Amino acid sequence: MTAMPDTPDIPARPARKLDTARQRQARVAGWVLMGLAVLVALVFARDSAGMAVFRLSRPNDPLALPDLVVAAAPYNYFAAALLAFLGARQFMRGGMRWTSLSLGLGLFIAVTAFLVWATAGKAFSLTGMLQATVVRAVPIALGGLAGVLSERVAVVNIAIEGMLLAGAFTGALIGSLLGGWGGLAAAVAMGGVFGFILAALVVTYRVDQIIAGVVINLFVLGVTSYVSSQVYQEYRFLNNAPVFAPVKIPLLGDLPVIGPVLFNQNLFVYGAMVMVAVATYYLFHTRYGLRARAVGEHPRAADTLGINVYRTRYINVTIAGMVAGFGGAWFTLGSVGRFDENMTGGRGYIGLAAMIFGRWHPVGALAAALVFGFADSLQQKLALLQTPIPSEFLAMAPYIATIVLVAGLIGRARPPAADGQPYIKE
């Protein structure tokens, strides 16, 4: 008694060449890779002279590694050839099977070629850039994680930007009065308040989720900008918070490259890693995580099983707000100790992009945030190398990376099925 019988005995017909979506995608990827090959060969390779020196350790590190020295022009011609090969095999039979991998590898090669070109004849601290990558990824990763937590229960959270900004502001203000830990706790609480407000607006009052998010963003931007431009001018002691210093983890912190990058950072870096791990465990290995995901996929099914859809959404969106508040505190308590107008500069939106690029998974969002963090630190460090590219263009790098990744490479990431839809019980 099986529901589906075996495949009936219909005579097999020869497979036919079909123009599938995957083939089209493979062709596009092929052209992109070829284009990169041409760019690397004609611009980066021809213009590279001498050696590119990448420093991996500082001279007085306990386990110092020698510098990485690359002959610039030969490396870049080699990179161009490799890209051309990857591009060409996209057009061959079976090329579409590795489209995403080829494209990812190709982009990596192109970025290394760019770095070699920029460094040719000079020296550049690779470890320093990776360390900055991790630091700059923190607010994006936490914003992305906040997005994951709320979109997994089907609440689209545009308000992450505002929550980050509120966290940054509250962290600086309360941090100035009560010290770092007090500021941090207040930032987290303030994020939670805005998370709760968002939940109330979209769950209970069924305000359109995008509009509710934009309202929160504009409100926070308006209030914090007013206070920082009017009040802080006069009362400067209100905007002078302590900064959490890096804490070196014994032994691990002494490892070459990964020591300084991962184990000699401040509270926010460690906090982001722990939160990503906890969120992954929560969402995919616990009872309440299963229920949360059920609410995001099919709220009515969850309701028929006695799961309280509204309460689940309130709790998760509030926690998401707290995560974003923590991420916001990074801007002030984890970095400069003072609040500036609109200092989050769209990191919340990039966090949302990281969430999508990371396929609504905490670890994916973290990985995507590292890509954006890399683009961010690249533009900062390259300014020091004095490349012929104007610094304004370099400053665009994180945003260009966002557009390329979200528009081009993600393919069909599948959001939670009920994402963005209010649930109406009766």
Place this chain on the structure above:
Amino acid sequence: MDVELRGITKRFGPITANRNVNLTIRAGEVLGLLGENGAGKSTLMTVLCGLYSPSEGEILIDGKPVRFAGPGDAIAAGIGMVHQHFMLIPVFSVAENVVLGVEPTGRLDRLDLVTARAQVRSINETYGLEVDPDALVGDLPVGLQQRVEIIKVLFRSAELVIFDEPTAVLTPQEVEDFFKIVRSLRDDGKAIVFITHKLNEILEIADRISVLRAGEIVGEGDPKALSEADLAEMMVGRPVSFTVAKAPFAPGEVLLEVDDLTVLRDDDSLAVDRLDLQVHRGEIVGIAGVQGNGQTALVEALTGLARIAGGTLRFAGGDITRASTRERHRLGIAHIPEDRQRTGLIPAFTIAENMVLDTYYDERFSAGPVIRWDAVNRAAARASIDFDVRTDSVFNAVGTLSGGNQQKVIIAREMSRDTQLLIAAQPTRGIDVGSIEYIHRRIAEARDEGDGVLIVSSELDEILALSDRIVVMFRGRIVAEFDGNDPGISRKAIGLAMAGATA
């Protein structure tokens, strides 16, 4: 467990869905609840399973009154429901779906899926359900998804199981298997409510029958003492004719010729697999098959809504493989889409606006960029009368009409112009018997006037009543063909072909 509904009334604003309903459900018995679409069967049962609270009346379990604050209370009281639209999460595994809400857990709230799987297997064995606990629900065929719903209910130790239109998505063979499961549940002492609008099924499975019409119980009886005609009259309130009057079959030349058609789904899997099909003038071709075997993609390819990956379409002698939807429309292809709410109509628009969605650009209805609303409204009013749309004004939003009247708006839009080919997908799904009769008559008239007609339906009765020729689609191919005018046609043979067995 015996359950009694006493004087249940459920109102949604001004609409009364159920009025003073009394119903008794006993352990070890299958109660058949019969009624037309929109008669209030599902609402009544949603009240019983705690999703809605009744406006008046009470529910008694074993003689004691109970109140349900939500579905959780009803589940705890031993009431389980298998919904018509499955309440399953496609991206979860079978085990995850089954335990959702009552999950076994270990330390740190960790999900214990090992226990969950074992529990699913033990229910499998007790009732012979054979569902893999690790399979993703979205990958399962609907017949198995339904069993997951049954496992879910049994896992919560339900003593009363409600099945809402459970056979709508099954092949005739799957229905047989399903009935065996229902009987084994009944013999195990469960109380069963079986909701349907299909007369033959209720006579086969029910031990007792209650008929609901317009929200009220209008009749009760013993299936042994009732015929289909009796039930139909109770259900509709007047005698019903089951046959469709058609002129003798006299097909003309080939109108539509589908040659080697291939259509892909979004994930590049084959939806339609090198299919050949012809429709002649004056002929109704019925496509039978279980949902999800490529019928939707076929219709979308014919009407220009889906990308054609291979093959050719010829219509009235011309090649229309690359023709746009509007070009096909102008050539005289009419389309009744399978989902009237989503693709057939714009619910928030008025009847008049919906009537001209396909012809608004015609110079009858627009002067340059300006729409001539007086002409639109007059035409819509005339069409509403011609096609029996029951409404007091063409300015009502289509979404406020009943399903049957919505469907008639679509029929009016598509058939009030000069058509040659009518493609109708699920033309009578979820509408009342009166509207079904009317729509069937209109389709038969189109054929008698010399149009070609292609009907896709998951209701075999509808295919049998209308078609001159029946083809069965299975996994994107046509696997069998039958003469629809043959009085000795075998439902069983068609059912087997729908399940993929070759003749």
